[in-house]
């Protein structure tokens with residue numbers, strides 16, 4: 634397997650720079666103001682100039698302003714970043730592999746195993762992708778290429794910003810031996826301290842402790858995860874996961890709380906949402922009712938498997954019934970929101986395995 638992982642550099646702050654080039658070279662932080670009191674809230678992210686001054690994601694805004702009063706503090710504009718992200722994900726990255734897992738607003742994994750013949754070609758592809766993103770959006774990204782998803786992410790992390798890193802199969806063993814265990818995604822502070830107590834400093838050290846003991850200390854799933862990484866058998870596929878949510882809402886001719894009257898509108902919303910999902914199958918389904926006074930009420934259900942459109946009709950009807958039973962008002966608009974949307978080349982495979 635060859636995985637190419639893309640992570641957009643200091644993303645929210647970089648979009649602000651692109652929209653206002655005067656910000657380039659100056660320290661910039663993007664803030665989530667919570668509105669409780671002046672400057673309550675936290676830093677979402679900052680550009681590298683601001684990081685040099687000590688500004689970090691998650692820092693309370695008053696603290697940041699105390700440390701670095703001259704940083705330019707901007708309010709977050711999430712919708713805008715989402716639009717740029719969508720253009721990069723759907724307009725550029727999706728072209729390079731249909732096996733794409735969009736992991737967050739600024740991260741995607743591409744399975745490029747069938748797209749290149751070796752790691753040299755993979756590297757060339759990485760360069761091409763970086764160039765195209767920069768040309769079209771003026772955004773720099775960092776790419777990590779490796780034989781599995783986790784190593785690809787770590788390699789990207791090591792090459793930020795504006796980097797392109799590669800880990801070839803023949804380098805994996807040495808990499809595992811020298812990789813500090815706290816650089817493995819999923820190893821947070823509490824697990825890290827437990828691992829250190831067991832004498833584990835590098836990823837390779839995981840293999841030296843008794844697996845039962847490891848399981849008792851950090852839980853079965855984390856233990857198996859680290860163990861498989863350490864003995865290089867980790868092979869999680871790139872899950873063909875695209876947009877997180879798709880919502881479709883329709884306004885009814887007249888307000889109503891009669892299920893028979895509402896149902897055709899709900900079906901229409903489901904049809905439209907599924908066609909927007911473009912072959913993707915959701916694992917969560919929510920019915921959203923906008924009431925006559927414009928208040929919003931919703932009911933959501935998560936399934937173990939992706940659900941087909943026919944199943945969604947049935948399940949949505951049940952959720953709608955629940956809403957009507959629990960609320961006395963009439964509905965003005967009704968809609969659905971699909972979440973955890975996966976794509977698969979073979980549907981059979983998908984319905985049975987996910």
Ligand code: DCP
Pocket residue numbers: 640641642643644645646676677678679690691739793794
């Ligand atoms: N983010 C946030 N709050 C956090 C961490 C991140 O709102 N505590 C947002 C802002 C980031 C985006 O998520 O722009 C992506 O997070 P990353 O951790 O990838 O950080 P950046 O993209 O900002 O920086 P880097 O260049 O290190 O990837």
Ligand code: CA
Pocket residue numbers: 640641739740
């Ligand atoms: Ca990221």
Ligand code: CA
Pocket residue numbers: 640641642643644739
């Ligand atoms: Ca990033």
